[in-house]
Amino acid sequence: MKLAIVGTGYVGLVTGACLAEVGNDVLCVDVDPAKIEILNSGGIPIYEPGLEKMVADNKAAGRLRFTTDPEEGVAHGLFQFIAVGTPPDEDGSADLKHVLAVARSIGQHMAEYRIVIDKSTVPVGTADRVAEEIRAAQAERHEAVEFDVVSNPEFLKEGAAIEDFMRPDRIIVGTDNPRTGELLRLLYAPFNRSHDRLFLMDVRSAELTKYAANAMLATKISFMNELSNIADAVGADIEKVRVGIGSDPRIGFQFIYPGCGYGGSCFPKDVRALEQTALRLGYSPQLLSAVEAVNLDQKNVLFRKLKSYFAGELADRTIALWGLAFKPNTDDMREASSRKLMEALWGAGASIRAFDPVAAKEAQRIYGNRPDLYLAESAADALRGSDVLVIVTEWSQFRSPDFDLIRKTLKHPAVFDGRNMFDPQMVSRFGLSYFSIGRPDRHPEIA
Ligand SMILES: NC(=O)c1ccc[n+]([C@@H]2O[C@H](COP(=O)([O-])OP(=O)(O)OC[C@H]3O[C@@H](n4cnc5c(N)ncnc54)[C@H](O)[C@@H]3O)[C@@H](O)[C@H]2O)c1
Numbered sequence: 001m002k003l004a005i006v007g008t009g010y011v012g013l014v015t016g017a018c019l020a021e022v023g024n025d026v027l028c029v030d031v032d033p034a035k036i037e038i039l040n041s042g043g044i045p046i047y048e049p050g051l052e053k054m055v056a057d058n059k060a061a062g063r064l065r066f067t068t069d070p071e072e073g074v075a076h077g078l079f080q081f082i083a084v085g086t087p088p089d090e091d092g093s094a095d096l097k098h099v100l101a102v103a104r105s106i107g108q109h110m111a112e113y114r115i116v117i118d119k120s121t122v123p124v125g126t127a128d129r130v131a132e133e134i135r136a137a138q139a140e141r142h143e144a145v146e147f148d149v150v151s152n153p154e155f156l157k158e159g160a161a162i163e164d165f166m167r168p169d170r171i172i173v174g175t176d177n178p179r180t181g182e183l184l185r186l187l188y189a190p191f192n193r194s195h196d197r198l199f200l201m202d203v204r205s206a207e208l209t210k211y212a213a214n215a216m217l218a219t220k221i222s223f224m225n226e227l228s229n230i231a232d233a234v235g236a237d238i239e240k241v242r243v244g245i246g247s248d249p250r251i252g253f254q255f256i257y258p259g260c261g262y263g264g265s266c267f268p269k270d271v272r273a274l275e276q277t278a279l280r281l282g283y284s285p286q287l288l289s290a291v292e293a294v295n296l297d298q299k300n301v302l303f304r305k306l307k308s309y310f311a312g313e314l315a316d317r318t319i320a321l322w323g324l325a326f327k328p329n330t331d332d333m334r335e336a337s338s339r340k341l342m343e344a345l346w347g348a349g350a351s352i353r354a355f356d357p358v359a360a361k362e363a364q365r366i367y368g369n370r371p372d373l374y375l376a377e378s379a380a381d382a383l384r385g386s387d388v389l390v391i392v393t394e395w396s397q398f399r400s401p402d403f404d405l406i407r408k409t410l411k412h413p414a415v416f417d418g419r420n421m422f423d424p425q426m427v428s429r430f431g432l433s434y435f436s437i438g439r440p441d442r443h444p445e446i447a
Contacts, residue, residue: 001187002077004029006102008039008066010046010161010265010332011119011154012083017051018165020058022190028066029073039066047331047358050162070102074109079187082130083119083154085265092272093280094123103130106147107137114147115180119154121214121270123277124207127151127174148180151203153210158264159329166191171198174206211277214270215288220255221262222294228258228438229301238438239420258437260392260418261299263326263335268295299340302390302418305435307348309388309414315349320386320410322379323393324356324363331359333366337418338392346372355382357395383409394419403430413444 001024005016008030020026030036035045042059044052058064067073074080084098099120106116116134118127127149138144151174156164168191173184181200185192192198201209224242231238238258246253262268271292278285307314326336333339342352354363355376367373376382379401383389388410391398399421407413407430414433415422424442427434434442 001025001079003027003079003081003187004073004076005081005083005119006030006070006073006105007082007084007098007120008032008035008045009083009085010048010158011156012081013039013044013046013055014048014051014156014161014165015081015083015119015154016064017054017058018162018191019187020061020064021054021166024063024187025077026058026064027073027076028064029070030066030068033068036066036068048158048161049329054162070105071109074106074114075111078113078115078183079117080106080114081117081119081152086120086122086269086273088269088272091276092269093276094121094269094273096122096126096129099126100129100133103133104137107134108141110134110138110145110147112145114145115150115183116147117150117152117184118207119152121153121210121266121273122151122207123211123273124204126207127203148175148177149203150175150180150184151206152184153206155210155213158332159327168192168197172206172209173198173200174203174209175200176202211270211274214267215274215291217255218262218267218271218295219287219291221257221259221267222291222298224256224258225261225298225437226294229298231438235440236438237440241438258420259298259337260302260437261295261337261340263299263333263337263339265332265334268292268335271295299337300344301437302337302341302392302416303344303348305416306345306388306390309412309416309433309435314345317350317388318386319345319350319352320376320382320389321352321354322356322382322389322391322398323395324354324359325393325395328393328395331356331362333359333362336392339366341390341392342367342373353382353384353386355379356393357397380405380409385411387411388414388416390416390418391421392418394421403427403432407431 004027005012006029008028016026016028038045082102086094089095131149171188175181228238245251275285275288324338351372353374353376360375417436420436424434428442428445431444
């Protein structure tokens with residue numbers, strides 16, 4: 001099948017590569033000429049495991065191409081995926097300007113029937129707005145070409161995006177036209193083989209399903225973070241509590257890890273956008289507001305612990321920071337907890353030596369060159385000349401560090417772990433103080 005993907009970011013590029021991988025003829029469109037130039041010259045603009053090879057293979061096979069020309073995209077095929085960003089507006093609602101710009105451009109250029117597929121995460125009612133925008137653009141050129149707008153939200157996780165796309169838990173297709181539903185079923189057949197995972201529903205339910213999924217996951221995290229603060233206050237160990245509740249299959253072990261807050265391009269903005277949708281319709285979503293408030297507060301938890309360790313005196317301290325990305329296996333730093341922490345530390349006069357296996361370039365792009373940020377070559381390099389170590393992202397290469405080296409290198413033998421990566425007793429045996437989330441602080445054991 002021939003299809004265009006408009007927006008070649010984390011979602012669009014993975015969608016395009018995976019749809020090409022199963023034999024489709026895919027044209028990816030983006031307004032960013034630098035991005036298209038990188039892709040056309042054999043590079044890749046983001047870090048996502050396995051993606052570079054998949055893009056190269058499908059390009060070489062002639063099934064995947066890249067352009068900045070929207071007209072070429074519209075002419076290319078029956079399916080027109082919209083996978084552009086939907087960043088938060090000032091009040092937290094989803095900003096639809098990119099989605100509607102693509103809709104307008106489809107309306108301006110389409111010469112025959114097209115299926116327009118909203119893959120971006122968009123508030124309920126957006127499919128109607130996309131249809132209006134296409135109709136308005138057609139009206140301007142005195143045309144009325146038939147089209148359908150489908151909601152097909154994406155559930156992939158950065159860091160495991162290819163696996164998620166190739167073997168999805170579910171494929172949600174929202175359409176009021178049964179024929180369009182069947183065409184989408186055909187397109188997704190290669191990803192839907194072992195058992196039927198494609199759920200056809202009305203457009204609004206499909207749009208809401210995406211927000212419901214992210215809000216549920218964010219709720220689980222904020223719930224555990226709130227519990228971790230209670231555990232701190234009562235002197236309990238949240239990790240024991242986690243195992244104790246996770247063993248109940250109604251609760252389960254997934255997504256109940258306490259930490260220093262969730263980030264990324266999805267949970268924070270999607271929880272806020274759903275809250276705004278509800279508020280606009282006169283419903284006050286108390287749970288969603290609390291999920292967001294708990295998360296914002298949790299992003300300060302490491303800063304508070306550091307401040308207390310240094311008795312409020314953070315000026316001129318140097319903090320080693322491991323992990324900049326919002327989670328492992330991605331270079332994405334959108335709403336990352338590391339950013340909140342670094343900005344708070346800079347505000348208090350501290351400097352940072354940060355190491356991340358892949359996100360240093362992104363940090364450089366966001367913060368530029370500044371004297372209070374050194375982007376280290378390695379985890380050990382970040383420790384040099386630092387007072388203490390803070391871990392913000394649970395990259396697997398941090399799981400078994402050289403604790404002797406950490407103790408010998410730091411000016412103060414203390415580790416602040418925002419992801420509860422280690423057994424506290426084990427860390428303290430290496431002569432280090434250990435501060436984690438929702439567990440009692442540990443101090444070096446006297447030999
Ligand atoms: N990143 C994720 O893990 C993830 C997962 C599921 C859903 N989503 C949703 O998918 C959507 C895209 O997210 P993303 O992370 O891929 O965003 P992104 O910022 O990585 O990519 C968006 C791309 O769209 C391009 N763009 C903007 N306006 C355009 C236009 N008019 N024409 C062509 N291209 C245009 C940008 O240049 C950019 O390359 C969002 O709605 C997001 O909420 C993201």
